[in-house]
Amino acid sequence: MNPAAHELDVEGLELELLLEAMFRRYGADFRGYARSSLRRRIRNMVRDERLGSISALQEKILREPEAMVRLLDHLSVCVTSMFRDPSFFLAFRQKVVPHLFSAPFVRIWCAGAATGEEVYSLAILLSEEGLFERCRLYGTDINAHLIEKARRGVFDAALMGEYEANYRAAGGKGSLSDYFRVAYDGATPRHGLKRNILFAQHNLAIDGSFNEFNVILCRNVMIYFGAELQNRVHELFFQSLRRKGFLCLGRRESLPRALAKTRYETVDAEERIYRRRS
Amino acid sequence: MNAPRLVVVGASWGGVDALQIVLGALPATFDAAVLVVLHRAQGVRDVLQHVLQRSCSLPVGDVEDKQPILPGRVYLAPAGYHVHVEDAHFGLSVDDPVHHARPSIDVAMSTAAEALGPKVTGVVLTGAGRDGAEGLALIKRLGGCAIVQEPSDAARADLPRAALDAVQPDRVLALEEIATWLAERGGGAEVNGGASPD
Structure with missing residues (x-):
């Protein structure tokens, strides 16, 4: 050798x-x-x-x-930004949000939320659509440090320009700066935005289900898992999703073939949005 | 697991034209897998697959997470992701950019070399910067085969020059010669017949 x-x-x-x-x-x-x-x-x-x-x-x-x-x-994987992949958030706005109005209460789980950018992005989107009052957003991550940062919610003000462009491409209806207070070089979400958000530590590899959700987002998290662990997490998500609930994956992630047919229907193939059948 | 032979092609500046020539010359019977890592901007509507498919007789598509590596196919590293080679399948990551690039040629080539050893051929084409040099050197160290585009033939010579600084390749060739060389060897791996350590 x-x-x-x-x-x-x-x-x-x-x-x-x-x-x-x-x-x-x-x-x-x-x-x-x-x-x-x-x-x-x-x-x-x-x-x-x-x-x-x-x-x-x-x-x-x-x-x-x-x-x-x-x-x-x-x-810890920590690559995230506000409205990352704007076309995903646009599709979410157009194809998922309309189905959420019929539910009296909407629970959304962002698994692998890191420092919270995706959770706050969703909160902004949902408040623009008039749904936020009825929603509870759960952001979880394996890493306690990241979750602590997500709770504080202080973002680099220098990045807000880039986020603003993402926000517009994602179908934003106002200006992203309306949702943040900028002090020194940090941008913090205005108080109302944090109201219905809960951050907690959760490990997809060992922890179980902790609620029943209308929507689960887990984008670019499972790419770090081997096939076996991916299957475990898919089982966890299936059990944690309400009937007709939505599952959103990253741009280059697919459902295991067996699940894709029997358990889910495809809502948007390009943006990887799926819906639990029953 | 029966891992296939894999050709990893890296390029940045001037890469689309160069790739059309190289991929265009591969016959439909080509029996290795090809992974293409081209530095490209994220967010712009992705037309690379269509552009390359037009000139290539093998099926061309973006890498999906955990996709098995099959011979006779051309896989593109998706914008915004690193491609990792794990045994007989691809994995993806959003790890930090390497040499300001994600996808990075170094990540793809290094992980390919580590997973598949002598079954890998690395090809460094035109481009700016130095991404790929380290990966190509590792391919060579682990018994694979290293090809570098002749710098004077490249639209941008930085990438091939950096590769030549890092490794003594098996061949330094012009684009058309690379295409022919790959086509004739059906992937060209195991050129050393087991490799000599150096």
Whole structure:
């Protein structure tokens, strides 16, 4: 075997052992995650901590809980923005919102909400459509730090220009700045917007269902999971969705073929919006 | 799992024209999979697939998460996502951009090399910046085959030059020669017959 391939083999074993150690020592279960991105993130941590190998990182996290916290932050996916993929929010406005008026109370779950941009975007959209008063939005994420940031809801004012453009492309009816107070370099949602939003820590890999929802959004979260864990989460979502409830995935994610036929109908194939049959 | 041979082609500036030539020369009987990573802007209406399909006799489509890698198909890295190769299927991530790029050529090439070793051929075409150099070097280190477009033949020479600085490739070729070379070898992998470490 060539030396580089040999080294890669050893590293692969070290990675599996680290995941096992994280689970057995801290209950942090990343064993069902897709390995490629995980490996890159863990290598970054090894480099940032000036360690020589994943084994050295394992030793460190076992003995130093603070190092484990840093590792969890390295493993947290946090790419988000207001009205990310505007065409999705436009489709949501046109094809999902009209069906929500008939429900007396609407529960929406954003799974993998990170720092909350998507949740606040939805809140804005729903208040423009006159639905927000009847809605409760649940934003959950595996990472407690991110959830804390989402609760505070302070966004970089420098990004508001970009968000404003997204908002318009998403069919926004006013100006995004109407919904935020800008102080120094931070933009905070005005009070009313936070009223019906609840942020909580939830781990899709191990936690169960916690309510019954009219809509579940989980965009670009499950791409980090292996196929088996994806199936588990799809089962969780199915059980957490009301009949005729909506499931929204990321632009390049599909339902497992078996589910696509029997459990869901397609509302918008391009924007990956599905509806539970019954 | 029976992983197929995979050709990973990376390009940025000038890449659409170059890709039309290379993909256009692949015969319908081409028996490796092709992953194309082209730096492209997110948000603009996506016409790349249609443009490339017009000149290519193999089916061309954007990568879906967990899509199996099948021979005789051309897969495009979708705008805004990195493509990761995992064994016999593709994965996606929205990890931070690498060399300001997402999709990044380095991510696709490195993960392909790590998953498939000698079954990978990396091709670096025209472009600005240096994304792809590191990935191509890793392909070579793990026993795969490295092809670089002749810098003087490229619309932008930065990308091929950076690749040549990072790795001693198996071939440095003009666009038409790359097309012919790939077509003749049906993917061209395992050119070293198991690879020599260097």
